[in-house]
Amino acid sequence: MALGFAPRDGRSRRLVAVIECSLNQNARDAGAASYPAVNKAVLRLCLRYDVGIVQIPCPEMRFLGLARQRPPGKSIRDVLDTPAGCQCCLVISRDLANTLRDYQNNGCRLLAILGGNPQSPGCAVHLQCGTADPGRLAVESGVLMRILQEELHKQGVDVPFRGMRDCHPEWLNEDLRWLEALFRDA
């Protein structure tokens, strides 16, 4: 028998997409982990402001494995920024963009894409400041972030990108202040 009222749906309808290693530092390259497991400061903000988290798969692990196996003398960026590496990032990006558009089409608000440190071959976020399109990612950005932004744009999903730069405490504090202001205003 119907109860005559809808059960309460408690979701906030707000979410962010976060790179894999923010929530699992084990994904990082050797020597690059900033924490034992999780960036707790980012996680705490999401909990405090009731913002759900979609995890973005690590493109370096997907393409090169956890050990980042590659030919001698080649950097991770050298191998990720190739047609095969870009194709791997495109597959991740299309899948993610479809998921995020689905959330958006069903009444959820995607507040931000949270990327990584400035030197990350996959997930660095560098904006084209001082140009006509300041939200657009510059060429020094990570390969995945650049391709993901293009895919989201094609799908009509307009969202800010920001690196959570945990390699430097002052930079991270700046990024956390930005994130908290975003959550507060959302």
Ligand code: SF4
């Ligand atoms: S490629 Fe991105 S998700 Fe993977 S370890 Fe680097 S910053 Fe993290």
